[in-house]
Amino acid sequence: MCGIVGIIGNSPVSHTLYESLSMLQHRGQDAAGIATFFEDKFYLHKGNGLLTDVFNAGNMARLLGTFGIGHVRYPTAGCASVAEAQPFYVNSPYGIVFAHNGNLTNVSDIVEDLFVTDMRHLNTTSDSEVMLNVFAHALVRRGAVHPNEYDIFAAVEEVHRRCHGGYAVIAMVAGVGMVAFRDLNGIRPLIFGSRVNSKGETEYMVASESVALQVAGFKIDHDLAPGETLFVALDGEVHQHVSLLARDKAPCLFEYVYLARPDSVLDGASVYECRVNMGTKLAAKIKREWADLPIDVVVPIPSTSRIAAQEIATRLNKPYRDALVRNRYVGRTFIMPGQAQRKASIRRKLNPIPQVFEGKNVLLVDDSIVRGNTIKEIIAMVREQGAKHVYVCSAAPPVIFPNVYGIDMPARSELAANGKTVAELAKEIDADQLIFQDLEDLKESITEACPALTYFDTSVFDGQYVTGDVTQEYLATLEKARNDTAKQSIEVQNQIERNLTAQV
Template structure:
């Protein structure tokens, strides 16, 4: 899961791009990058680390131009080498840069096809570079010097014919403009908006609406499935559906965890969806745990707060903050490698003993993925003096790998894989555990029962992969490529490269 942004402005955009990446930092903490365009010359800065660490004052001064794109990376492939940082660049045709969020399910065959038939070399293990080269090859058919929107959308149609999976992307062509596009199923989010200035309209494309809000852009709408939005350097906006068959099936895990609560995705307010999750989970607790004596509801910060507060109010149980979060520790779930995640939990959270002592506590989290964090948090609650510790998840059990850009590739690393809820409860050390049902989660993510969403992509809960091309062999290979052991090895290898580079 990554964050992307693109801006076509009337004045230098580097500061706005940087501010956007900080707003989208929750979507990726491994690497950050910005590329700007000034009179057809590209200026690129990218490296491992948070946006605030990558972009020094000196580096920002070099990012000149009124047009640019940016990226924050979350490494689904588990490699921390700076070679994987985005945006990527290819010099032919016209010089194209691209930033990408998601995952191509046919990346392996595309990589071979690009080399064999298109004579293009892929230099990294990133499917983002593959996506860039597919688009570049499709645009190669243009035989004139001046590229227009028809050429762009024709090339994008070729991308949709060849690329499968869940993805959103922004691409920039020097002296031409910026393109944003979304996969044919609308799995990964992407929006665009406009800001009026004295010099004329400016446009912004981003992963989440909150980035537009904060920078003073008015949200126009989400990109439709299979749609491209192109803004040329004159500030003219063009849009077109380029995929032959489309279905709006946004990733439901965006509403559970990834997106900021102040974002709106496909006309669904994330904050409201999470509040409804809490209400529906409370009703399940009333039915299934009628005899349980719960003294206090405590959220596991930060993403579960909205659901936990609504849950407590619905149950008529006291809500309180029992954990203090260290704001300088990153999001545990998206950290690469089990050892790093395990080490970070107690550094990130500290229990307030007074809120736990001699109480029956209901801990509420947005979801339970590997169970490592949950187990440590339950233990922390007991050490703080809780009499009983119950655990509630605002999402159903995560039993299946994700193939569309979320780091859940290995089924055996999921705590709910091949286990009942009671077994999971015992494993995390809780006195009782309760999960949201998928039906209730789906209803919670709908707008009063009415939504333009055709269906939600919820394969991590039900194993139903919306793109229809995910086989057992593919999942086995994905697990082999991206399990925690591989991540640990890649992290060490990447660190060696970085260390040698620093010494040089």
């Protein structure tokens, strides 16, 4: 899960890249990086942590140029080492800097070919570096001293042929221009826009979400289509190409439920409007199935569920109370690397207002239930405040399958709803009642906001992977690689490396 941004213009871009990345910080808090291009050289700074941890006035001043890309990262493949912070760089051909959001599902197949056939070296375990080297080798094969748009498009076509999964990419090619492309199914988001500066010159930007463009004063042009490549040459000429391999657009449904900011518009659908619709449909289900349930107050679990919760309260004619106060400086819990760390962070993340809960029948609204750690701890906190009954509703269906396209929902065995009935899950989290959004209602929530969107990647809910190449063997390998034990082992190794560096 990452956020990416790229700008090619006529004025210094480093601060604009920083401001745009700040609007995408929710997509990754593990690492951040910015690369710019000036007088035939790349200038790059990256590191682990939030933008405010990685950048300061000094290193920002050294990011020269009117052309650059940026990245914020949470790792779904590879590890949390600073070596895997992006953007990545290779010097051949031309010099390429590369930022990627997503996940490849056939990395093991590609890696051997890169070494044996393409004779390229990989320095990390990141699938982003794999994709960068596929793209670089494809440009080498073209053999152009001064590549044009046709060389760029041909190289991206080779990436599409060799790399499977969900991905959005922005790259800089030294002396050539900016390249952006989206996977063949349009799973991961990518949007293009432009602005006219004070001198009347047009500048261009590509980013993961519309808010990143809007904060910098760019006007939205369009979301890249599945398999679309956008190439902006250094002279400002824009070239577009859509792969013949492209399939029907199938954006990730979880973007609308949880990942994207509510003020974003993804593939023509307002995320805010989608979440209002989710609340409307869930309220209707509550009325049908819980008609006699005594609900005194509706409380959202901050912050993604607020919009749906407000709509539910309105439709049920019940009081809405923001009674769980969030500490905004604690990260998202379901993507934290260890069970103990996630559990400890929940009570630091949320604090209840006692008088809202005492003696009340409380309806808690969550956007989704992934591992179940957050909701279980919150229910315990609410009961400690004297709640009479605690009911829970989820704006999304049960998450019972891992995501393989760039969201860190690793091991199926860790998913709370896996192998359980709703009643069994309610008992496990200690809820008096539990209700989930129906999948068809969830899909209709987005379609009603944008009628052109009718097909989605729903794999985390129904196990239907739109790329058609995800096998049980792959899922088993993924589970082994990404379970908590593996991540804790990586964290131990990272700590050893940090200690050794400190001693040196």
